[in-house]
Amino acid sequence: MKTKIFLLILLLAFAVQPNIHGLDSESPQAKKDQKALRHEVVVTLKLVQVFVTDKKGNPITDLTKDDFILYDNGVLQTITDFEKHILTQPEKKIEKQAEEKLEETELATSRKVPLKMNRKFFLLLDLERNDGLGIINSKKAALHFMDTQIQPTDEVGVFSNSLIGGLTVHEYLTTDHEKAKEAIKRIKGFPGGTEETNGLTRAEIEVMKQQIHRFIDEIREFAKSLRYTPGYKNIILFSAGIKRNLLYGDDPSLRLNLEDTTKELATSNSPVYTVNSKGTRAYLKDRWQRGGDSLKMISDLSCGKYFSNVGYYEKNSREIQNATSNYYVLGYYYTDEKWDGKYHEINVKVKRKGCVVHSQGGYFNPKLFTKFTKFEKKHHLINLAIANTPQFQTRLDLPLITLPCSEEKESNFVLLSEARLDEIEDIGGEKTEVVALVFDQEDNIVVSSRYEVDFSEFSQEQICPYAILSLSPGLYKCRIILRNLETGKGAVASSSVNIPEPQDSGRRLFSPLLLSPKKNVYYINASKAQKKEAGKEPLSLINIYPFLSREYSPLVGNLDKETSKLLAVLRSSNINIQKSDVELSVFLREPSSEKKTPLTYSILKGKKEGEKIDILLIELELPELQAGEYSIEIVAEEISTQSKSQVTRTFQVK
Template sequence: MIKVQKLLTVAVLVALFCTNIGAQSESGASTPTIRINTHLVLVDVVATDKHGKAITDLKASDFTLQEKGKSEKIAIFNPPGSQDKGAARGLGPGIYSNRPEYVTTEGPLAVLLLDTVNTSFRDSAYARRQMLQFVRNQYKPGQRMAIFTLSNGLAVLQDFTTDPQLLYNALVQYLPKEQEGKAAAAPAVANVANADSGRGNSNSMADSFNQRIQAFQNAQVAYQEDRRIEITLAAMRSLARILAGVPGRKSVLWVTAGFPFSLIPEDRTISDTELAESLPTISQLSLGTRDSGSVASITRQGHAGEIRLAAAQLASAQIAIYPVDARGLVSGMEETMLDPKSRNLDAMTQGAQARISNVTSTQETMREMARETGGKAYINQNEVQQGVALALADYPASYTLGYYPDDKKWEGKYRSIKVKTQRDGVELRYRRGYFAIDPSQLKDQKPEQAIAEALSDQAANTLVTFLAQVKPGDKGKLGVDILVDSNSVTAEDVAGGNKKLNLVFYAAIFSADGKMLGNQSMKIDQTFDANTFQQVQQHGILTHMDIDPKPGKNDLRIAVRDNHSASVGTLIVPLQ
């Protein structure tokens, strides 16, 4: 436990010492910050005419907003460009921060995500070539873009930059690889309706053996599908943690061949085997069909809670996903036409139909992902690079509307949103709803697991913001001073008009290959009277930690968790 008097005295000194680097944000108007305890809902709206041209002169009075069919009062209105902060501010030597103002500049903020988990090697290589053409020929100066990759986890290929050469160099050096344990195509549904009822016992035994082999293969496919879901969900959570603290709408240009789920698990796209499993039929379903359908359905529903939470986190972070089909123009018949052995009648009635159905299913899931986040899907087009350009073109047409829902019960259910405008000829695009989830009220929370996941991110998490100074300490240790922005954490009201903060601080040394070599942690669980808390709000919350350095080229990763809101901020400091 840290004594309040000591905490405040040091905080004031550090705040004064750091005035030259802007230790605390300037007073005045600020963009809205999502606070879970206030239940502010932000909705980004893209307004265009019927030709796709941006409409930039709408006012708050031009919009009406409804939640679950009931009108809501618009409390916050930001027109296009109003949240630009200008050039990124500088930091003094040895000072680091995850505050957005130290890394952002004017213009749209976008992440180009190259997904190899849900994409074949051939399609990933094609998408990479298309992205190289986009950066070389269509990337406009001033656009802030980062390049992430998704394989066994989310990785940063190039952090946010406005320099097209840095983006191009990163793509040149990136060589997609065939994924280990890549999910195989779903086995074809057995055509039992056309089975010959007069077959002998030997054929029946052979069929039974083949069905059991297929059931085993289905179990393998289900495991691989489950891994795809887990990796994709983890990537969405990482994106939300990284981008949530940056004001305004963020675009994620997700280059992929499909998603293993939609963001509303109750209204998901299902595979042929799931459909065959659920529909009544006169013929007895094959063992392979029943196993595959049951496992696929159970796998997806087994992640329903995680899917809802990921959807809520993306919505709170104001992230719009733009799925870009890495396959380009595709019908599902390509493999059949390339493989002469697959051109027989049985293959055309089973294998080809399954592939066509799979293409249709994955494309619809992409559309659904875009609709639920306010983005737009770019599918069945050979020029994949055009999809990225179109997504970035939405920035000048983006408005932010904010409201406090009349329904104060944050019970985790899905709430639909509808936005209209009184002006004729205006087309609006926005996310269709959100899950009313309060992360601080979730049962079975695992704070240590959440911190471990946040520390593994290769970019700073921005929900809790802070400054950090790293310098040699006593007895050969590494000294770390952490000054947390009080406006980025949540205080609990307690008896007597007092306020309570509950924060946990972590400092960990990571090797170049991502292995944790050592760590320290400490907790502030403190109640403040009104006068003292006012000083905390003014000067911030400071603590000091010492950690043993490790030999080698390592990183120091710092994390701060607000236990009241379950929000986390992290920072990565390279150690020389």
């Protein structure tokens, strides 16, 4: 997986913060060491993206590190790292971006910071200020840009805005461009329309204004969250814009709000390339009913460019390519960085005469996670959950199993993860949240639950976070996230699930919960708080799988190869079978082989849940295991009808 250029500013802070607990019990030497730590100087690599052209706008591509002069808040800096990114064929998709690393100063200590700053694009489709044809043309233009201009190293994010969903993340910054294109294709939603405001009542116009204010506010919060991502973040906005009579009417609040937000985008080094999705159809309306002026304002104030017709997508794509390619990256080390969120002004000059320099205006110091706004924390959580490599930190990945458990509409699905407390020592704290998120195929969050816990109270060696959720039939991506609410450090468990359609009759086996010999486990129900808020008694894992014990715990991660015995809690539904007589068979499928070995088993306990669900506790005798992937296969055959139901559960042996 390719590493991003992000400076991991949060991670740097965690590495240098002293432990403040138990200071009174420290030895004099420990206090001395602690004092020394407080005076340690933090050195941070800063990267600045610079475009240089001649006076005619043609890129100058033969400069070296010694041609540049860089100031940070008026202080001359020593440029230690230098890269040149040259795109030779902007009109065609090429396999490799020509890059020349001219010079790199060797450092005494490796800081694991990548010395490459890739281009970053956010494609934003505004469904709210659009009609059906405009949405179709916008998606066509976005896909054309992806197919013809995006380079292998470019990072692409896909967002949309709708009246109901607001600003929605479909794909965060990723170099998996096929995923980004699929995200564009999947974007759905009702067009907000671009009809005239003539004939609307004052109250209806006020509602429209409030909706526009909400969109502008969300964009401003998004811009603030981009402050801490190095380099330029190019936003391509497809929209019909805000009607001129609303923007320049008697009430100036919309215009002022839009101006402030656009300036925030410029400050966060996020130029917006606005594309009018109405195109020539806009000229069928009176000038005061068009949205082009608002789009031009956004592009002008953010240092982007306005494109008046989405239909000219080939020309538009080439111009965006030319404006964002052929750049230099200057790196310098800044000492004793402050965690105050303040702005640093950057000034870059070139010694060669006749050069025109375009560089980011500055950057913001990092700030503590506790100082994040509500939107920034939400942005941080989504980024942690779905990004290939999260922007703010190195993510700890945890195992996750998905267990459909019923054909009923309510509480028909279980998410279950596990983690050793020593493994998540930096994440678990006095204030830690456990969040369960489920995304549909369009990457919309369809189910979420959250529970806050105090990890300092745990005496167990291992935790099992879980959630009991209700899902309709379909394909889903699932996450359980642990996040420290004081530092922002997080761990993520990821998997996917297919919830089947209910069947009319017969027996259906659900994926078994396997139990291995393991003690001292603490269970955390992430869906507990939501059930209480809804006035319902929350279900716990033992309600779904009633044979849990202190001697055995769920097998979520790896199984020790010395294990000779497993337990399986098997749930099955019985639909319209009057006299059920079932014969079970259990097999072990070995790694890298089609060989199936019958397993000896014993049914230890049985229980009915209502009229339709049977629950069995089965003991499985295992043969000698080798490292690798295994599968437990369980087959249930109805003796009277000879109908079969089969389920498989895969696990790793180490």
